[in-house]
Amino acid sequence: MNRRRITTGFALVTLALAAGIGLWRRAGDEPTRAVETTAETRSGSPKSAAHRKTSAAPDRRAAANVDTREKSPFQEKARSLRGTDEDGALRVGPDGSLLLGPDILRLFDYYFTTEGEESDETIRARILAAIRERVDGPAALQAAALLDQYLAYRKDKGGLELPKAEEADPTARLEALKKLRRKHFGEETADALFGDEEREGEVAAEASRVRQDETLTAEEREQKIAALEAGLPKGAREAREAATLPLRARAEVDAMRAEGATDEDVYTKRVETLGVEAADRLAELDAERAAWKARIEAFRKERDALAAKTQDEAAFKAAEQALLDRSFAPLEQRRVRATLAMSNK
Numbered sequence: 001m002n003r004r005r006i007t008t009g010f011a012l013v014t015l016a017l018a019a020g021i022g023l024w025r026r027a028g029d030e031p032t033r034a035v036e037t038t039a040e041t042r043s044g045s046p047k048s049a050a051h052r053k054t055s056a057a058p059d060r061r062a063a064a065n066v067d068t069r070e071k072s073p074f075q076e077k078a079r080s081l082r083g084t085d086e087d088g089a090l091r092v093g094p095d096g097s098l099l100l101g102p103d104i105l106r107l108f109d110y111y112f113t114t115e116g117e118e119s120d121e122t123i124r125a126r127i128l129a130a131i132r133e134r135v136d137g138p139a140a141l142q143a144a145a146l147l148d149q150y151l152a153y154r155k156d157k158g159g160l161e162l163p164k165a166e167e168a169d170p171t172a173r174l175e176a177l178k179k180l181r182r183k184h185f186g187e188e189t190a191d192a193l194f195g196d197e198e199r200e201g202e203v204a205a206e207a208s209r210v211r212q213d214e215t216l217t218a219e220e221r222e223q224k225i226a227a228l229e230a231g232l233p234k235g236a237r238e239a240r241e242a243a244t245l246p247l248r249a250r251a252e253v254d255a256m257r258a259e260g261a262t263d264e265d266v267y268t269k270r271v272e273t274l275g276v277e278a279a280d281r282l283a284e285l286d287a288e289r290a291a292w293k294a295r296i297e298a299f300r301k302e303r304d305a306l307a308a309k310t311q312d313e314a315a316f317k318a319a320e321q322a323l324l325d326r327s328f329a330p331l332e333q334r335r336v337r338a339t340l341a342m343s344n345k
Contacts, residue, residue, distance in 0.1 A: 073129060074125075074126055074129055078114040078117055080117055081111075081113070081114060086107065087110040088103045088104060088108070089104075090103075090104060090131065090135050090139065096137050096138050096139060097139060097142060098138070098142040100193060102196055102197065104193065105150065105194075107127075108127055111126050111130070112154075128144060131143045131144055146189075149184050150184075153181065153185070156180055156183075157177070157180060170205045171202075174198065174201045177198075196235065196236060199232060199233055199236075200236050203231065203232055206228055207225045210225055249273050249274055252269065253266050253269065263286070267283055270283075295327065298327070299327045299328070302327075303323060
């Protein structure tokens with residue numbers, strides 16, 4: 001009887017141990033199966049056991065590489081920046097490092113516009129919060145270090161003094177700034193951050209010298225300046241072309257009108273140059289200018305008639321003011337007087 005109980009008890013213990021071992025083995029095998037399934041699904045082909053074990057490492061690294069960007073602790077922008085869009089950007093390369101470029105400084109400068117409104121410490125804290133909200137890891141550390149370099153540079157730039165003989169020379173100031181930038185950032189970083197701006201400054205200084213060169217004809221000046229501007233960075237070149245396009249279009253229209261072009265001819269040319277929407281706006285503006293000019297001419301004729309028949313100066317002034325009040329609103333009258341004063345010079 002006792003032997004039978006011992007045997008039965010031993011059998012139960014053995015079964016329990018076997019079940020526990022089986023459960024342990026299944027639990028231990030499960031993560032391996034999950035990794036294997038993921039690896040095979042990505043590659044589309046089965047892999048050896050040895051290869052599957054090493055393939056688990058990238059999954060662990062990916063799990064560790066979580067997004068550590070932080071939400072800004074500042075609930076509102078500075079008062080002067082409310083309702084404005086943030087300028088600049090932070091860009092990250094494939095290796096997670098910060099990509100250097102002028103967009104970084106535009107982001108910093110957006111916040112520096114509040115100098116005098118907020119303390120230097122608050123501005124720096126806002127920029128650091130903006131950095132951490134946009135990038136993390138090495139890029140965030142690089143951007144924060146760059147901010148401190150930029151702060152030191154701005155401080156030295158504020159105290160930059162040139163010899164009196166060079167104060168009015170834009171080239172001398174640009175060269176001094178270039179040296180200061182490379183002192184704070186090094187050659188490569190300074191080129192990435194300020195290179196486009198410096199090239200624009202060099203072109204502007206050289207163009208100024210060309211305009212003052214009396215040995216050149218007007219046509220030669222235009223050719224030299226055009227050649228200089230062709231060497232501008234693409235973004236600056238496009239911005240300059242966009243800024244001068246309305247002036248060029250107006251000069252073309254003036255030349256067309258001088259040759260007898262009709263309003264329809266002008267509209268067609270504007271559509272080709274500026275697009276339909278801009279051409280429509282300019283046509284409306286032309287109509288407003290023409291109407292204004294007609295009102296000015298009508299007023300001038302009536303005023304001249306009054307002057308011809310009114311000998312008393314005080315009586316003429318009173319009649320002129322009455323005519324002005326009948327012809328123009330109070331806000332328009334100042335513009336009328338300025339227009340007539342210019343035409344009498």
